[in-house]
Amino acid sequence: MSNELPIYQLIPDLKRQLNQSHEAILEAAPGAGKTTVVPLELMEETWLKGRKIIMLEPRRLAAKTAAKRLADSLQEPLGERIGYRIRHEGKESKNTQVLVVTEGVLTRMLHDDPSLNDIALVIFDEFHERNLHSDLAFALCLQARELYRDEDPLKLLVMSATLDTEVLEARLNCPTLTSQGRSFPITTHYGNKALKTFQITDEVVRLTCQAFNEETGSLLVFLPGQKEIRQAASKLQQQLGHHAHLSILPLYGELSLKEQEQVIQPVVAPARKIVLATAIAQTSLTIEGIRVVVDSGLSREARFDANTAITRLHTRRATQAETTQRMGRAGRTEEGICYRWWSEAQQYQLAPQAQPQIEISDLNSLVMDLAKWGVQARLELDWITPPTESHWQQSVDLLTKLSALAPNEALQLTPLGKHMSELGIEPRLARLLIEGIKRGNGQAAGSVCAILSEGDPFTQHNSCLSDRLAWLNGTLSINSKRPKPVYQKARQQWLQRSQNIFIQQNITRKDSNDIAPLLISAFADRIALRVNQDNERVRYKLTNGRMASLDVQDPSAQEPWLIALDIGGHHGQEEDRIFLAHPIQLDTIETDFPYLIETKQHLTWSKKDARLLSELQRWIGKLCIDKQKSNKPSEADICQAIFVYIRQNSLSVLPWDDASEQLRARIQFAFTHDKNTQWPDYSDDALLAGLENWLAPYVGAITTQQAMNKLPLANILLNQLDWNQQQTLNNNVPPRLDIASGASHKIDYKEQPPTLRVKLQEMFGTTTHPTFFNQTIRIELLSPGQRPLAVTQDLAFFWKEAYPEVRKEMRGRYPKHPWPEDPMSAQATAKTNRALRSS
Numbered sequence: 001m002s003n004e005l006p007i008y009q010l011i012p013d014l015k016r017q018l019n020q021s022h023e024a025i026l027e028a029a030p031g032a033g034k035t036t037v038v039p040l041e042l043m044e045e046t047w048l049k050g051r052k053i054i055m056l057e058p059r060r061l062a063a064k065t066a067a068k069r070l071a072d073s074l075q076e077p078l079g080e081r082i083g084y085r086i087r088h089e090g091k092e093s094k095n096t097q098v099l100v101v102t103e104g105v106l107t108r109m110l111h112d113d114p115s116l117n118d119i120a121l122v123i124f125d126e127f128h129e130r131n132l133h134s135d136l137a138f139a140l141c142l143q144a145r146e147l148y149r150d151e152d153p154l155k156l157l158v159m160s161a162t163l164d165t166e167v168l169e170a171r172l173n174c175p176t177l178t179s180q181g182r183s184f185p186i187t188t189h190y191g192n193k194a195l196k197t198f199q200i201t202d203e204v205v206r207l208t209c210q211a212f213n214e215e216t217g218s219l220l221v222f223l224p225g226q227k228e229i230r231q232a233a234s235k236l237q238q239q240l241g242h243h244a245h246l247s248i249l250p251l252y253g254e255l256s257l258k259e260q261e262q263v264i265q266p267v268v269a270p271a272r273k274i275v276l277a278t279a280i281a282q283t284s285l286t287i288e289g290i291r292v293v294v295d296s297g298l299s300r301e302a303r304f305d306a307n308t309a310i311t312r313l314h315t316r317r318a319t320q321a322e323t324t325q326r327m328g329r330a331g332r333t334e335e336g337i338c339y340r341w342w343s344e345a346q347q348y349q350l351a352p353q354a355q356p357q358i359e360i361s362d363l364n365s366l367v368m369d370l371a372k373w374g375v376q377a378r379l380e381l382d383w384i385t386p387p388t389e390s391h392w393q394q395s396v397d398l399l400t401k402l403s404a405l406a407p408n409e410a411l412q413l414t415p416l417g418k419h420m421s422e423l424g425i426e427p428r429l430a431r432l433l434i435e436g437i438k439r440g441n442g443q444a445a446g447s448v449c450a451i452l453s454e455g456d457p458f459t460q461h462n463s464c465l466s467d468r469l470a471w472l473n474g475t476l477s478i479n480s481k482r483p484k485p486v487y488q489k490a491r492q493q494w495l496q497r498s499q500n501i502f503i504q505q506n507i508t509r510k511d512s513n514d515i516a517p518l519l520i521s522a523f524a525d526r527i528a529l530r531v532n533q534d535n536e537r538v539r540y541k542l543t544n545g546r547m548a549s550l551d552v553q554d555p556s557a558q559e560p561w562l563i564a565l566d567i568g569g570h571h572g573q574e575e576d577r578i579f580l581a582h583p584i585q586l587d588t589i590e591t592d593f594p595y596l597i598e599t600k601q602h603l604t605w606s607k608k609d610a611r612l613l614s615e616l617q618r619w620i621g622k623l624c625i626d627k628q629k630s631n632k633p634s635e636a637d638i639c640q641a642i643f644v645y646i647r648q649n650s651l652s653v654l655p656w657d658d659a660s661e662q663l664r665a666r667i668q669f670a671f672t673h674d675k676n677t678q679w680p681d682y683s684d685d686a687l688l689a690g691l692e693n694w695l696a697p698y699v700g701a702i703t704t705q706q707a708m709n710k711l712p713l714a715n716i717l718l719n720q721l722d723w724n725q726q727q728t729l730n731n732n733v734p735p736r737l738d739i740a741s742g743a744s745h746k747i748d749y750k751e752q753p754p755t756l757r758v759k760l761q762e763m764f765g766t767t768t769h770p771t772f773f774n775q776t777i778r779i780e781l782l783s784p785g786q787r788p789l790a791v792t793q794d795l796a797f798f799w800k801e802a803y804p805e806v807r808k809e810m811r812g813r814y815p816k817h818p819w820p821e822d823p824m825s826a827q828a829t830a831k832t833n834r835a836l837r838s839s
Contacts, residue, residue: 005032005033005037006028006029006031006032006033006179006180007028007032007033007034007037007038007179008033008037009179010026010028010177010178010179011037011038011041013177014026014038014041014042014157014177015041015042015045017174017177018042018045018047018121018155018157019045019047021174022145022153022154022155022156023155023156023157023172023173023174024155024156024157024158024174024177025157025158025159025165025168025169025172025174025175025176025177026038026157026158026159026160026176026177026179027159027160027161027162027165027176027177027178027179028159028160028161028178028179028180029161029179029180029328030161030325030328030329030332031184031328031332032161032179032180034125034159034179035055035057035066035069035125035126035159036066036069036070036073038123038157038159039053039055039070039098039100039123040070040073040074040098042121043081043097043098047120047155048097048120048121049120051117051118051119051120052096052097052098052099052118052119052120053097053098053099053119053120053121053122053123054099054101054106054109054119054121054122054123055098055099055100055101055122055123055125056101056102056103056106056122056123056124056125056134056137057100057101057102057125057126058102058103058125058126058129058131058133058134059102059253059280060086060087060089060102061260061261061264061280062126063084063086063100063101063102064084064086064089064100064261065261065264065286066084066100066125067082067083067084067091067098067100070082070098070100078091079091079092079093079096080093080095080096081095081096081097081098082096082097082098082100083096083098083099083100084099084100084101085099085100085101085102085105086101086102086105087102087104087105088489088490088493102133103131103133103134103136103137104133106122106133106137106141107133107136107137107140107369108424110137110140110141110144110373111369111372111373111424114144114147114148114373115144115148115149116141116144116145116148116149116154119154120154120155121154121155121156121157122137122141122154122155122156122157123157123159124137124138124156124157124158124159125159125160126159126160126161127158127159127160127168128160128161128162128164128321128353130354130355130356130357130358130384130385131357132357132358132361132363132366135356135357135358135383135384135385136358136366136369136370138156138158138384139381139382139383139384140373140381141154141156142156142381142382143381143382156172158172161324161325161328162321162324162325162353164353167384168384171382171384184331184332184333184334184335184336185331185335185336186327186328186330186331186335186336186337186338187335187336187337187338188327188337188338188339188340189337189338189339189340190340190341190342190343190344190347191207191340191341191342191343192342192343193341193342193343194342194346200223200224200228200296200297200298200341201223201228201231201232201235202235203341204221204223204228204232204294204296204341205232205235205236205239207294207339207341208221208232208236208274208294209236209239209240210339211292211294211337211339212240212246212272212274212292215291215292215337216291217272217289217290217291217292217334218267218272218273218274218275218287218289218290218291218292219272219273219274219275219290219291219292219293219294220275220277220287220290220292220293220294220329220330221274221275221276221277221293221294221296222277222278222279222293222294222295222296222318222326223276223277223278223296223298224278224296224298224299224300224315225252225278225300225313225315226250226252226254226278228296229250229252229276229277229278230250232276233248233250233276236248236274236276240274243272245270245271245272246271246272246273246274247267247271247272247273247274248273248274248276249262249263249273249274249275249276250263250275250276250277251263251264251275251276251277251278251280251287252277252278252280253278253280254455254482255482256482256483256486260280263275263287264286264287264288265288266288266289267288267289273289275287275290278300279299279300279322286329286332287329290329290330290332290336291330291331291334291335291336291337292330292336292337292338292339293326293327293329293330293336293337293338293339294338294339295318295323295326295327295338295339295340295341296341297317297318297323297340297341297342298315298316298317298318299315299316299317299318299319299322299354300313300314300315300316301313301314301316301354301360302314302360302361303360304360304361304362304363304391306388306390306391306393306394309394309398309525309544310544310546310567310568310576311361311362311568312568312576313568317350317351318350319350319351319352319353319354320347320348320350320351320352320353321352321353321354322354323340323347323350326338356384356385358383358385358386358387358388359385359387359388359391361391362391362395363387363391363392363394363395364395364398364399364426364427364428365426365427366387366395367392367395367396367399367411368399368404368417368420368421368427369421370411371399371404371405371411371412371413371417371421372413372418372421375411376410376411377410377411378392396411398427398525399417399427401524401525402420402427402428402431402521402522402524403416403417403431404416404417404420404421404427404430404431405417416431416434419434420434423497423498424497425449425453425497426453428522428523429449429452429453429522431521431522432445432448432449432518432519432521432522433445433446433449433494433497433498434498435517435518435521435522436448436498436515436518437498439517439518441513441514441515441518442495442498443495444469444513444515444518445494445498445515445518446491446492446494446495446498447469447472447473447491448465448469448515448518448519449490449491449494450472450487450488450490450491450494451465451468451469451472451487451580452565452566452580453490453494454482454486454487454490455482456468456566456579456580457471457472457480457481457482457484457487458471458478458480458481459479459480459481461478462551462553462554462555462556463550463554463556463578463579463580463581464554464555464556464581464582465515465519465565465580465581465582466582468580469515471484472484472487472488472491514588515582516563516582516583516584516585516588517588517592517593519563519565519582519584520563520584520588520589520592520593520596521593523563523564523565524543524593524596524620525542525543525544525621526542526543526563526564526565526567527542527543527561527562527563527584527589527596527620527621527623528540528541528542528543528548528561528562528563528564528578528581529541529560529561529623529625530557530559530560530561530562531547533552533557534552535552536551536552537549537550537551537552538550538551538552538554538557538558539575540562540564540578541622541623542564542567542621542622542623543620543621543622543623544621544622545621545622546575546576547574547575547576548564548567548575548576548577548578549575549576549577549578550577550578550581556578556581556582556583559581559583560586561583561584561585561586562578562581562582562583562584563581563582563584564578564580564581565580565581565582566578566579566580566581567579586625589620596620596621597618597619597620597625598618598619598620599616599617599618599619600616600617600618600619601614601615601616601630601633601637602614602615602616602617602627603615603633603637603638603640603641604641604644604645605641605642605644605645607649610704610705610706611703611704611705612633612638612641612642612702612703612704614629614630614631614632614633615627615628615629615630616628616629616630632703635700635701636700638699638700638701638702638703639692639695639696639699639700642699642702642708643691643692643695646688646691647688647691650684650688651684651687651688653708654708654711654713655708655709655710655711655713656713657713657714659714660713660714660717661750662735662746662748662749662750663714663717663718663735664682664713664717665749665750665754666729666733666735666749667679667680667682667717667721667729667733668681668682668683668749669733669749669754669772669773669775670728670729670732670733670773673772673773673774673775674728674732674773677725677728679725680694680720680721682717694716694717694720695716698711698716699711732772732773733749733772733773734747734772735747737756737770739758739762739763739766739828740762740763740764740765740766740828741759741761741762741763741828741829741830742828743762743830745757745758747777751778753775753776753777753778753793754772754775754777754778755777755778755779755780756770756777756778756779756780757780757782758779758780758781758782759781759782759783759784759786759830760781760782760783760789760790760806761784761817761818761828761829761830762828762829762830763779763781763795763828764818764820764823764824764826764827764828764829765823765824765825765826765827765828766795766828767795767796767799767824768795768796769792769793769794769795769796776793776794777793778791778792778793779791779792779793779795781798783810783813783814784814784816784817785814789806789810790802790806799823799824803823807819807821816832816833816834817832817833818832818833818836
């Protein structure tokens with residue numbers, strides 16, 4: 001190991017920090033050597049006291065590769081002083097001092113021994129990735145040392161190339177130690193094209209061919225996902241395949257560990273390789289011989305939708321931190337080149353960091369781990385970023401449906417939940433495996449778990465799970481994208497896990513080989529009912545109400561009922577796609593899982609039928625499986641159905657007339673302007689919100705529109721007022737106003753402000769403008785022909801300033817009516833001049 005690596009300059013400060021404190025933060029640029037140097041440099045520290053250093057890596061390949069390089073540095077085989085432990089694999093011994101693990105492994109270690117007494121230091125490497133498991137492991141380590149390691153605290157070291165150090169420094173109460181990366185320069189070539197989230201394969205292929213012809217060495221090309229990798233590989237093979245010493249290799253998470261290891265191995269000149277990779281190659285992994293990076297500028301991440309409990313793929317722009325890390329893959333041992341097809345200005349407009357996984361991921365396993373740990377509430381742990389409340393609640397609800405959590409209790413594991421947690425696997429698969437053991441069908445359960453956990457082995461095929469199981473059992477021959485032994489080994493590991501859990505067999509069906517009950521037990525929220533089809537797609541509705549589809553040629557597409565085991569799609573799509581499914585029968589649900597079926601008294605007001613329709617319906621989630629007419633519903637149910645109808649269609653569906661509308665407007669006027677009396681709020685929003693209070697006593701027996709039309713709304717509204725309120729209303733907000741002519745005229749309170757419409761001559765002599773609760777009303781003065789002449793809220797001003805002009809224009813048009821020069825002293829009247837002379 002060369003002591004010229006930049007990280008060596010920081011080692012004395014790091015040792016001093018860990019000697020004086022129990023926390024340290026190390027930010028080191030790519031190539032600094034933190035992963036391969038720091039654990040070795042700390043192996044002889046006195047505070048270890050013979051205990052281990054645990055180093056966490058976010059991926060299995062990164063963990064195994066890091067361990068191999070550490071062991072090579074000591075010129076020892078793996079399993080001696082340097083060991084590793086990943087899923088289904090590991091090498092360690094009693095001599096192991098540094099154990100490299102993935103984060104899920106550390107979580108299980110914490111469950112087995114919360115004190116971690118034989119561990120002195122936990123190193124969180126590549127923490128900037130904000131892996132879900134790393135956030136969980138970090139929070140559990142903080143609480144574990146608080147509860148169990150008061151006298152000899154567990155030391156924590158956070159390492160990364162790009163960190164949000166401000167948050168970490170506040171949480172760990174220590175400064176950040178910063179190291180520069182290896183000093184080989186990297187030249188960045190920018191294009192000037194718009195950075196899009198689609199149609200990028202052709203541009204990346206063009207840049208890759210350009211880079212291959214212009215530069216030497218191997219290339220690493222970053223693409224968002226497997227689809228783009230396959231497209232690019234095909235096009236590059238067409239354009240560059242004639243080069244005899246060129247290998248075009250894919251690299252993504254679903255490849256086996258052995259396949260990934262082959263990709264990162266060096267090639268010897270004149271051989272060159274082009275590695276087409278997802279974000280798996282962004283950090284942690286060093287691919288030997290890479291000198292050139294071509295960056296698509298895009299990243300694809302799985303984002304969980306708590307409303308539908310479905311994870312969808314979302315393609316987004318890479319962040320500044322991600323593009324910096326990608327660029328850093330070039331020139332690890334010599335000068336490098338990075339091609340970006342967007343502009344330099346756009347680079348600085350990218351988001352600084354990606355969202356932590358804990359904010360966008362399915363939290364089922366995390367919540368199960370916390371329930372096993374003894375956490376009672378979401379914010380009980382000291383999180384770097386707390387889980388989102390919606391995702392948390394969705395996971396709690398699902399685990400309750402899986403019978404893993406006790407209902408209405410704070411993360412209390414049921415006996416079944418304890419068995420599931422002991423398996424240390426994804427909760428759905430744990431439920432499925434246990435159900436298989438109970439039914440004497442553990443072999444089939446292990447096969448299903450192997451398929452679901454290792455990923456779909458088929459590339460282009462139908463959605464039938466039965467075909468995958470037949471292939472795994474050797475009764476169907478088909479080309480697979482991953483070797484069958486991978487799945488056979490996984491099945492054996494699943495079966496071995498199940499042997500550690502004692503579950504009393506309870507075969508409730510004659511056919512113990514039927515896997516449908518196993519699938520229903522774990523994926524009850526993925527039950528799907530066929531609803532329609534067109535020329536290309538058959539659509540199913542899921543229990544969560546979401547639509548998903550199958551190709552019309554898919555054999556599963558003719559089944560009325562399915563379990564959609566693998567479902568997803570891309571952000572922005574209207575419906576999801578079903579990738580893996582299995583047919584089920586409704587009678588299986590009714591016989592074996594009756595608790596999934598809810599019987600509801602369904603009432604709905606039909607505008608078309610002008611009446612209330614009453615049905616007894618059976619539902620699985622949001623799927624109605626059958627319905628029949630029911631007897632007369634209760635008054636409470638009738639009220640509820642009517643209120644739903646009113647709230648959906650507004651208050652206008654009620655039989656308002658002028659009397660009820662005017663009364664409502666008068667009371668609302670009082671509510672607005674009288675601060676001395678407690679008036680009810682009769683606004684639309686308030687009346688709709690309070691239907692149960694003011695309308696319920698009158699609609700409990702109404703089942704037809706004819707009966708609805710007889711509702712006495714004016715009386716109903718008035719009955720909400722007590723006697724004093726009614727008197728105050730009549731005295732201060734009168735429905736009619738007595739005027740100088742001796743007549744009484746209605747006030748229109750539906751107008752704002754309230755409006756009195758009256759013949760101008762009837763207001764002669766009136767100088768004081770009417771007011772209610774200190775609010776002047778509007779007076780619309782009419783001609784003898786009942787047409788508006790003027791509108792005023794100040795009669796005195798009108799008589800003085802406006803009346804002379806009105807008189808001048810109107811006296812010739814209406815000569816039979818009085819138009820005195822002095823309206824202030826004239827007699828108020830509705831009569832003509834002739835009638836006045838006769839009286």
